[in-house]
Amino acid sequence: QVQLVESGGGLVQPGGSLRLSCAASGFSLDYYSVGWFRQAPGKEREGVSCITSSGDSTYYLDSVKGRFTISRDNAKKTVYLQMNSLKPEDTAVYYCARRRSDYCSSSNSPAGYNYWGQGTQVTVSS
Secondary structure, three states, X not given: OXXXXXXXXXXXXXXXXXXXXXXXXXXXXXXXXXXXXEEOOOOOOEEEEEEOOOOOOEEEOHHHOOOEEEEEEOOOOEEEEEEOOOOHHHOEEEEEEEEOOOOOOOOOOHHHEEEEOOOEEEEEOO
């Protein structure tokens, strides 16, 4: 069955970096866009980034532009989120998800995704 497994979260100081990985199985990653989302306590889940199947189109939430980079390695069936210059407000559980179709919407709503990983905690604190 379709599975997405996130890894790479942890505790990091402000200004630090983390790289999240999303390992896909049970389907061919080559044909799907994948997104990263995050959810902080008491807040709604928000779309952080998205990448199309070929990697030629991406989307970023305004607050992470210039700091986060999404990439993918279809041969390894993995999508990455490189997070630099982390801020305390980036603290959240981060999820990857498979989009229903192969494009990245400017709204990047969770409704456009139908398979989700279990999430990985990212905590930015001194």
